[in-house]
Amino acid sequence: MFKAATYVERRKLLRKSVGSGLMIFLANEESPMNYPANTYHYRQDSSFLYFFGLSSPGLAAIADADDGTDTLYGDDIGIEDIIWMGNLPKLKDRALEVGVRKVAPRAAFDETVRQALAAGRTVHFLPPYRPDNKIALAGLLGLPVGELKAKASGAFIKASVDQRILKTKEEVREIESAVAVSHEMYHSAMKLAKPGRYEYQISGAMEGIALAYGMHLAFPPIVTINGQTLHMHAHDNLLARGRLLVLDCGAEAPSGYASDITRSVPVGGRFNARQKSVYEIVLAGQESAIKAIKPGVNFKDIHLQTARVMAAGLKDLGLMKGDPAEAVAAGAHALFFPHGLGHNLGLDVHDMEDYGENNVGYGEKVERSAQFGLAYLRMARELKPGHVLTVEPGLYFIPALVALWKKEKKHKDFIAYDAVEQFLDFGGARIEDDVLVTEKGRRVLGPPIPKTVADIEKACRS
Ligand code: GLY
Ligand code: MN
Ligand code: MN
Numbered sequence: 256m257f258k259a260a261t262y263v264e265r266r267k268l269l270r271k272s273v274g275s276g277l278m279i280f281l282a283n284e285e286s287p288m289n290y291p292a293n294t295y296h297y298r299q300d301s302s303f304l305y306f307f308g309l310s311s312p313g314l315a316a317i318a319d320a321d322d323g324t325d326t327l328y329g330d331d332i333g334i335e336d337i338i339w340m341g342n343l344p345k346l347k348d349r350a351l352e353v354g355v356r357k358v359a360p361r362a363a364f365d366e367t368v369r370q371a372l373a374a375g376r377t378v379h380f381l382p383p384y385r386p387d388n389k390i391a392l393a394g395l396l397g398l399p400v401g402e403l404k405a406k407a408s409g410a411f412i413k414a415s416v417d418q419r420i421l422k423t424k425e426e427v428r429e430i431e432s433a434v435a436v437s438h439e440m441y442h443s444a445m446k447l448a449k450p451g452r453y454e455y456q457i458s459g460a461m462e463g464i465a466l467a468y469g470m471h472l473a474f475p476p477i478v479t480i481n482g483q484t485l486h487m488h489a490h491d492n493l494l495a496r497g498r499l500l501v502l503d504c505g506a507e508a509p510s511g512y513a514s515d516i517t518r519s520v521p522v523g524g525r526f527n528a529r530q531k532s533v534y535e536i537v538l539a540g541q542e543s544a545i546k547a548i549k550p551g552v553n554f555k556d557i558h559l560q561t562a563r564v565m566a567a568g569l570k571d572l573g574l575m576k577g578d579p580a581e582a583v584a585a586g587a588h589a590l591f592f593p594h595g596l597g598h599n600l601g602l603d604v605h606d607m608e609d610y611g612e613n614n615v616g617y618g619e620k621v622e623r624s625a626q627f628g629l630a631y632l633r634m635a636r637e638l639k640p641g642h643v644l645t646v647e648p649g650l651y652f653i654p655a656l657v658a659l660w661k662k663e664k665k666h667k668d669f670i671a672y673d674a675v676e677q678f679l680d681f682g683g684a685r686i687e688d689d690v691l692v693t694e695k696g697r698r699v700l701g702p703p704i705p706k707t708v709a710d711i712e713k714a715c716r717s
Pocket of ligand 1: 645687
């Protein structure tokens with residue numbers, strides 16, 4: 256948690272930007288796994304964390320732009336909770352920690368919102384994403400659950416994005432604390448990536464390190480020898496020499512800020528010639544992308560530049576043909592690089608995605624492309640100092656996609672299908688770092704995590 260003044264300032268700016276009406280916030284509740292008292296790890300809603308700082312269920316809040324007040328709603332715990340869960344400071348004292356002077360019982364929140372609606376005042380709400388909060392909000396506002404997303408407040412979303420998208424020094428410090436733990440996680444994983452181990456032994460060790468530093472994982476980790484499946488969350492394969500192990504994990508600091516790192520490691524610690532050739536292309540793409548980051552450049556242009564660098568590398572390798580720039584303009588590279596270069600990072604690993612991807616990554620100026628591959632780019636804004644982004648190019652050999660495109664003769668002037676078919680057992684390779692846009696350029700956050708072929712091989716041996 257930051258100083259109270261930080262939250263006071265954040266809410267003041269929010270009230271000013273939205274201008275009028277009530278901004279309402281619902282805390283996340285406990286979420287049951289298999290019966291009510293057996294719950295998942297508790298995670299507060301990120302908007303609640305950003306503006307009201309407190310990480311516990313049973314809370315709601317209102318920032319009133321008309322009278323300039325902020326109110327925290329919740330109930331002090333009774334003796335039963337004290338017996339089973341332990342004591343908690345009084346709500347009024349917790350509220351003061353985040354600079355809120357007005358507190359009221361939780362039931363008064365619903366009453367205040369109902370009265371405001373009856374009086375014709377505007378009640379601004381953010382798009383809910385948890386089923387229980389959707390139901391609660393639908394009941395409170397008298398709206399069908401299915402309409403909540405469309406009826407969420409554009410002004411509230413925009414004001415929140417504008418504030419949260421540029422990180423302050425204290426926020427960057429939190430993200431870097433998570434990257435520092437990732438550094439430990441990756442050094443361990445590299446040492447463990449040996450034939451005969453199971454993927455879950457690596458993912459378990461990585462999660463254990465996050466926990467041992469008082470952190471959690473920021474998202475379900477990808478630890479797979481089948482990196483060609485982009486969001487592979489199963490970890491039950493046996494590691495075998497000749498496979499690349501894609502490790503995409505992030506830590507979440509106690510403050511909620513996340514890291515998001517990917518490394519691709521040869522099982523057994525030495526890249527074979529084919530792995531090295533593909534890996535070096537991804538690395539060249541990632542390094543060129545990081546170098547291009549500076550204020551005033553649109554991240555979409557960096558995505559396309561990276562695609563051209565990798566297309567040129569694939570041409571040298573004999574997997575693509577023709578002019579790399581033309582191939583990228585046509586979208587042919589997306590056979591190998593079907594996702595976006597990166598996304599905003601902050602309190603969420605895909606920061607603020609609950610507000611809607613386009614609201615965060617696109618704003619009003621750039622329209623999202625419909626082209627396969629480019630359509631998945633989550634961030635296409637002009638870069639400003641304070642943006643924190645992931646830079647995560649990858650190359651994948653997805654047998655079903657290769658077969659489909661070959662059958663359709665898609666981009667046949669740019670893709671050497673016969674040569675590509677020799678790589679169908681490759682899997683995938685991705686490299687991801689977290690980068691801060693600075694006044695003059697960029698800074699890769701956290702201590703360097705081995706990334707070159709030589710450094711990864713050394714870390715695997717150590
Ligand atoms: N870990 C998900 C991502 O890299 O976007
Ligand atoms: Mn990632
Ligand atoms: Mn990422």
